[in-house]
Amino acid sequence: MIEMGYIKRNKGTFLQADLSYEMRFMDEDNLDEVMDLQEIVIHHLNDKEMFRTHSADYFREHLQAEKSVIGVYCQDGLIAYNVLSFPGDSKDNFGLDVNLPKDDLLDVIHLATIAVHPDFRGNSLQSKMQHIHLKMMANLGYKHVCCMVSPKNRPSLQNILSQGLIIKALKIKFQWRLRYIMHKNLLSPCLIGPDVVRMDGKDILGQINLLNRGFQGFHLSRLSDGFEIHYAKPPSLAV
Numbered sequence: 001m002i003e004m005g006y007i008k009r010n011k012g013t014f015l016q017a018d019l020s021y022e023m024r025f026m027d028e029d030n031l032d033e034v035m036d037l038q039e040i041v042i043h044h045l046n047d048k049e050m051f052r053t054h055s056a057d058y059f060r061e062h063l064q065a066e067k068s069v070i071g072v073y074c075q076d077g078l079i080a081y082n083v084l085s086f087p088g089d090s091k092d093n094f095g096l097d098v099n100l101p102k103d104d105l106l107d108v109i110h111l112a113t114i115a116v117h118p119d120f121r122g123n124s125l126q127s128k129m130q131h132i133h134l135k136m137m138a139n140l141g142y143k144h145v146c147c148m149v150s151p152k153n154r155p156s157l158q159n160i161l162s163q164g165l166i167i168k169a170l171k172i173k174f175q176w177r178l179r180y181i182m183h184k185n186l187l188s189p190c191l192i193g194p195d196v197v198r199m200d201g202k203d204i205l206g207q208i209n210l211l212n213r214g215f216q217g218f219h220l221s222r223l224s225d226g227f228e229i230h231y232a233k234p235p236s237l238a239v
């Protein structure tokens with residue numbers, strides 16, 4: 001068990017209810033629960049492109065790796081999971097997309113996939129699970145965390161930015177998915193230069209252009225019809 005507390009089911013609606021939850025590490029015995037929750041989450045998404053689903057073999061492999069998968073349970077069963085992966089020297093290591101030194105690639109972890117049951121959104125479960133996983137990995141000496149997220153996925157993007165990961169690339173991944181590639185050095189904090197450019201999250205080419213000029217996205221602010229990303233160069237490039 002990692003932690004316990006209270007959460008709201010159907011937060012903000014007249015059906016809202018307080019329930020107790022437990023957060024714990026999952027193992028291979030939990031495979032069916034993860035597959036069932038993934039199915040519910042993809043079924044309820046209007047835009048299914050935002051959420052890359054995975055096979056039972058993929059989850060089995062990650063569940064076998066100790067402490068790689070965190071689950072949140074309440075009386076309804078599994079309501080959220082977060083999966084870490086260790087890309088090692090594979091070509092899918094996002095460290096390659098953000099130009100990490102070759103020697104650092106084995107020290108990269110990925111925030112691989114996350115899902116929260118639609119009835120339990122708004123309880124900050126993504127932030128809670130990812131914060132625990134990142135703290136644990138920093139204590140184990142891992143140096144870098146990377147992940148990819150769709151530019152259409154405002155809730156997830158906002159949560160990942162608030163963990164201190166920053167946008168370092170925006171490109172097509174896995175043949176056809178447009179994704180931000182995000183990175184955080186777990187050992188030294190990211191420094192932001194003084195000149196900030198805000199760009200609409202829908203302006204994909206504008207953001208790619210900024211990233212190509214050395215800007216990095218570090219903050220999201222909401223707009224009435226979407227969001228904008230705040231970009232700046234790291235101080236070393238901000239001349």
Ligand SMILES: CC(C)(COP(=O)(O)OP(=O)(O)OC[C@H]1O[C@@H](n2cnc3c(N)ncnc32)[C@H](O)[C@@H]1OP(=O)(O)O)[C@@H](O)C(=O)NCCC(=O)NCCS
Nearest residue numbers: 051114115116120121122123124125126127149155156159
């Ligand atoms: C992304 C996700 C894990 C975030 O869930 P979460 O931890 O419950 O999100 P938060 O608690 O941070 O929610 C923050 C706010 O966004 C809202 N929100 C969360 N997810 C939302 C969604 N998919 N659509 C619209 N609003 C959403 C919440 O209701 C909350 O609003 P409030 O502040 O007014 O209460 C969840 O939306 C999800 O499972 N999405 C589908 C799978 C997915 O996209 N995974 C990530 C791939 S990178």
